[in-house]
Amino acid sequence: MDKNSERNGLDGQEDDSVLETGVPGLDDILGGGLTANRLYLLEGAPGTGKTTIAMQFLRIGADRGEAVLYVTLSETARELRGVARSHGWNLDGIELREMLPSTDALEPDEQYTMFHPSEVELGETTLKILADVEQIKPTRLVFDSLSELRLLAGGSLRYRRQILALKQFFAGRQCTVLLLDDMTAMEHDLQVQSIAHAVIRLEQLNSDYGAARRRLIVAKYRGREYRGGFHDYKIIRGGLQVFPRLVAAEHVAPIEQLRMPSGLPALDTLLGGGIEKGTSTLFVGAPGTGKSTLAVQFVLAAAQRGEHAAMFIFDESLNTLRTRCQGLGMDLAPHLASGLITVRQVDPAELSPGELVQAIRDVVTVGQARVIVIDSLNGYLNAMPDGRFLIVQLHELLTYLGQAGVATLLVGAQHGLIGTQMQTPVDASYLADAVVMLRYFEDSGSVRQAISVVKKRGGAHERSIREFELRLGGPHVGEPLRNLRGILTGVPVPVDDPASKPMETAPT
Template identity: 80%
Template sequence: MKLDDTAVPSTQDGLMKVGVPGLDDVLGGGLTSNRLYLVEGTPGAGKTTIALQFLIEGARRGESVLYVTLSETAQELRGVAFSHGWDLSGIEVREMLPSEAALEPDEQYTMFHPSEVELSETTLRILSDVDVLKPSRVVFDSLSELRLLAGSSLRYRRQILALKQFFAGRQCTVLLLDDMTAMKHDLQVQSIAHAVLRLEQISSDYGAARRRLIVSKYRGQQFRGGYHDYRIERGGLRVFPRLVASEHSSALTQERIPSGLDSLDTLLGGGLERGTSTLFVGAPGTGKSTVAVQFALAAAQRGECAALFIFDESIYTLRTRCESMGMDLAPHIESGRIKVRQVDPAELSPGEFVHLIRLAVVECAAAVVVIDSLNGYLNAMPDERFLIVQLHELLSYLGQAGVATLLVGAQHGLIGMQMQTPVDASYLADAVVLLRYFELDGEVRQAISVLKKRGGAHERTIRDFSMTATGLRVGEPLRHFRGILTGIPIPIDGVQPAS
């Protein structure tokens, strides 16, 4: 099962495939044939790219396609295609640009307004080409030129209505591109178009610009509402549809997955349940990431697949650190049972991050997913307002897929009760494991405890915890002390914990 739908036939249930990965999913299957559509966005948002992909898809299927450009030259279009590695040989390009003669004084109109002459000439040339080529897909780039040639809103609207009627009678699907350069954004074409797709690009304070799209309307068709992130890369535009967890519900059997450490599994009441999420929280260096990796390693040793998405350290550092504790990830990474993806915080959008996790689940059948850390996730997307809601949707999806999700959250501070977490996801997680430093006899020690577990009973004890050259060690409960979580425990009866 693949997430992309590019191999689907050109029409399915009367819908025409666009040729943009992920966009057909957003549109509910594709575009209704023989209709007029509006694609609007500011310059640089990717309108030309999406239009070329639409025509290339048609040419690939043996259809006649036409690109009518009123603003760019054919040479500029070929430059765009070359940057993506495309061949435009199957696309008819018609330039409707003013000739050099228009610069001559004798060519300037005196008795008539330019709109009265140029608009009629442009329209006649377009209609003539359509009658000859009989295309099934046509792109107009862009409406700004037609709007200026029309001169008035009334004439502009009538011209668009006439074009819509003309193409509807010739079994043709039309994309109108609008660069939104008009001083006032009117809704004339939006009211006429069968569907409206708006592309947006948002410049962040640091890192690459974020791009997203929304379907404003689509007559007679169920579509995926809301904003969807997309990326323009070599090969074209790729859309990452917004995740809706309720669309992926399935029946699950309650099953525990062990960590490979008997003492840790005892603390957790037998291990973690499939389809649940667990938050490992504590100060930096307490062993949160290492415990999460232990579950991934155990899954790989059972022959299952695990996926790690790391924000805060490099893959080299992760492997070196684990090898120093006897946790050799190399053979499992090479075999593909453990997949590690280092996330670049400045380049990734929330939608693309969710898409990568879905790929790990759908294509690699990942049984364990580790997100390390939520702090990095938050810092990677500081301008996003609804990350917690999106995280809830992601955890719901992974839970319904039977994936054990392990989240790592670093607290601010090192010791004591005044610990703060920048991302409070404890109410979302099914289980919360706390790792904490405490001081004892001039040494900094570590403790581990389970604060919450919806999947069943678990130990309420606080156990000694350490990371050694032979692996993780979960010791005996620290029963002879009180105040462990304060960082400075007080002996009850003078008995020291086992070392």
């Protein structure tokens, strides 16, 4: 984990128990959960899931027989039960206390004349809360929300003193308090953040197209190690799903470098015997040159050896993939039925980068996949809300998969069809351990294809350029094209063509 822990403010206790929040991904980020008997701040704009996390936090306590209390100043108990029903929950075992102003407050006789309303209402509200705590003696308490308490206080000084008083009140009562703040104040203050033992902030990002992206960050956590940075999450029926940011350094393990053949002798010769476990290979070329088909060839070879493989496809549907492969005689159906091959179609408009990484981790840890295909990097780029961080995240992912002994196959489509000015929107060639390049070229009035290996770490490979074809039965790698020069330009000439030889200058 990141060493973002603050080492001060331990309140003099050495052996502190940890409470689970009810959100497994959040517990992983927090290093196990929340230190018991502390005051915490959960802040975020309306709609980010604060109430959902609060209910999950109380439900796991109630399921274990703890006394738990939900104090609401903003929503009614009926509204809270409606939220619970939307997730398929009930609130049995959770005490609900409404601290909403009554309808009598609208009557003229109830308007304060001698004292400011905040002076009366804040005191009454606080006394009711403390009385409920004394009666119920909860071990977990949620206070929703601070924006109402801030309004009741009437001023920043009185508000801060009220929060400090609440913290001191709960300090000796073996109660873990979760304060919710919807950040609706005109100016966001840091007063409660400085008082709270930990601060978790929820954010919602609305793009021009596609679903809203949600992420959270732990702004501080006194006395514990936690995973810093932003972490994607989503709200589904059943609560929050949090996807902790991948840190490859946490998953270091020794691996054995074993070659994985493709099942095509000529291709294995070109690659120096095949690809190695724990390495990444990039297939790059113009659209239609056969990059995805080559990746499928390695997937089929792995399944035929009894190994699991997984494909994450962005650019085509599963039906299109199966139909295309079946037309080439590469039948995926038996291996899909047996579970040796899994294919997931990814919609970059709906799937966040964190959720995609978590899905890849799951097929490795749970599904024991030994080959992973990401087709393509262009689609992966579109899944990132900010393309500047694609390479950093891709580096972490490839490092993690390499340490897990997985062979990763990346497909990258270049802009253009022919010639030397081919451009790649995502330059991942320096991250990959091997780069296989496919090209179109013209010859005798026909468009042909060529394949070559331009980079391979950790082993020798063939330097020649071979002909490549998609035939019935799968991809076919031919003999080296030694009779042509300038294949990568797209318009080669025969080696023995006088026009292709440099002109000799007469001696002076």
